[in-house]
Amino acid sequence: MFDRGFIGGDLYLEGAFKAMNLYTEEGKIAAISRDLLPCRETVDCQGLKVLPGFIDPHVHFALSLGEFTSADDFESGSIAGAYGGVTTFIDFLDPAMRAGDFKDHFARRRAQALKSRVDYSFHTTLGHYEGDLSPLIEDSLEAGLTSIKIFTTYSDSGRDCPPPVIEACLRSPLTILSHTEKDALVDPHWQEVASYEASRPARSETEEALHLADLVRATGGTLYMVHTSAGSTVAALAENHTDLLGKHLFLETCPQYLHLDTDAFKGESGRLFLLAPPLRSPGEQALLRSLFRHIATIGTDHCPFMKAEKLRYPEASRVPKGIGGIEYAFLLLYDLFGDEVIPRFTANPAAIFHLENKGTLETGKDADLNLFDPSGTTLVEGGHSRSDYSPYQGRTLKGSLRATYLRGEPLVKEGILYPSQGRFIRRRLK
Ligand SMILES: [Zn+2]
Known part of the structure; x- marks a missing residue:
């Protein structure tokens, strides 16, 4: 007897839809079948x-940026995510400057994340790191973190990682x-x-991306570029490093680079849209969509602030950078690309970040499921983030x-x- 049966829906299996029933037991996907099997509760799909x-x-x-802290903590952020179908997220540890920083940074974020309503992990993060990297890698792996973030810029705040x-x-x-x-x-x-x-023009992203791709080629490493903002960056990588893409080099982009452009910077509300890297020109956006x-x-780089915080200082350089996006990310992308977006929210991040029980509908995996109505529509409202505005x-x-x-x-x-x-x-x- 299964716990729940999800009956009569179209299941997303290996990149295609099949009319099948899915059964769960103790939190796992226990069976996928055309048959009607006995279960305690059925969900009509x-x-x-x-x-x-x-x-x-x-x-x-x-995220603490000195005077400002991003508006969502692990509770409100995970709730906003839950309303957007997000059952797993990966946040970041604070930048480590030396190997000894890891344990404190990890403990601090673990404690904050206890309030999360959905499952989560963290990326280890490096600042202007000094010393041997191997103890940090060992600690990171032992803690269950298989990814490390580096910055190639922010030399002014000591976060740029030495080459x-x-x-x-x-x-x-x-x-x-x-x-x-x-x-x-x-x-x-x-x-x-x-x-x-x-x-901070598109060229700054493209040139650095080409440089890092060369390093990937030289080292045989695996690189994941976060928040790819410019179509010309993708075009340059596809032209010069097509064999690495999807194997050693993975590109993430965010809803904001596909839906918002430099027009948002015009007028009174421009500073509400400040984030890094910046929104790009309509031409760059069209190219990004086409590639x-x-x-x-898709990562959201969800990092909203309150309107009053974005508007606090007349100097634009003092505005905390970041906007929200976790709640409507899937629908914003589905609206543009349809079913093509599904693996980019599921199987791909699961594979790249070693989330072995997530991301696909297979027996034995966690029963994390979204029931999606493709014929419905959704009006973007304030949502469940604590921030008091949504860019969409x-x-x-x-x-x-x-x-x-x-x-x-x-x-x-x-x-x-x-x-x-x-x-x-x-x-x-x-
Ligand atoms: Zn980020």
């Missing part, structure tokens, strides 16, 4: 697509995430919202999420949030 729970590999909950350390990272078996901007092409004296894009096939995953407010998007299940239990059903406790997912290299 007629007319619905049954998708794996979504994975957001890039969020910043309770020999980047190379050492890429010689390790971990997945290396890069914030990809050429430091020398980022204008440290930038002042005005209107000139923000020009102060979507090269994008491996007022848009009507194709499709609607009818219910989300976390490890076999309801998480959100017809707009109602159910009690749940997120778990830390210990990852390991294959």
Whole structure:
């Protein structure tokens, strides 16, 4: 006798839809069958697509930037995610400057994340790291973190990773995430919202991306470029390194680079849209959309602030950078690309980040499920983030999420949030 049967839906299996029933037991997918099998409760999935729970590999909950802290903590951020079908997210540890930093940084984030309603992991993060990398890698793997983020810029705040350390990272078996901007092409004296894009131009991303791709080739490492913002970066990588893409080099982009452009910087509300890297020109955005096939995953870089915080200082350079996005990410992408986006929210991030029990509908995996109605529509409203504005407010998007299940239990059903406790997912290299 199974716990629950999801009956009559179209299951997303190995990249295609099949009319099958899915049965769960003790939080796992226990059977996938055309037959009607005995179960304690049935969920009618007629007319619905049954998708794996979504994975957001890039969020910043309770991120402290000195005077400002991002508006969502692990509770509100994970709830906003739950309403968007996200059953797993990966946040970041604070930048480590030396190997000894790891244990404190990890303990601090673990404690903060106890409030999460969905499952989670972390990326280890490096600042201007000094010393031998191997003890940090050992600690990281022992803690269950198989990925490390580095910055190629932010020399002004001591977060730029020294080139020999980047190379050492890429010689390790971990997945290396890069914030990809050429430091020398980022204008440290930038002042005005209107000139923000020009102060860290698409070229700074493209040149750094090509440089890092060369390093990947030299080292045999695995690199994941976060928040790829410019179509011309994707075009340059596809032209010069097509053999690496999807194997050693993975590109993430975010809903904001596909839906918002430099027009958002115009006028009074421009500073509400400041984030790094900047929104790009409409032309760059069109190119990014046209090269979507090269994008491996969607991360949201969810890092909203309150309106009053964005508007606190007249100087644009003092505005905390970041916007929200976790709640509507899937629908924003589905609206543009349809079913093509599904693996970018599920199987791809699961494979790249070693989330072995997540991302696909297979027996033995966690029963994280989304019941999606492709014929519905969704109006973007304020949502469940604590931030008091959404960059996408007022848009009507194709499709609607009818219910989300976390490890076999309801998480959100017809707009109602159910009690749940997120778990830390210990990852390991294959
Ligand atoms: Zn980020």
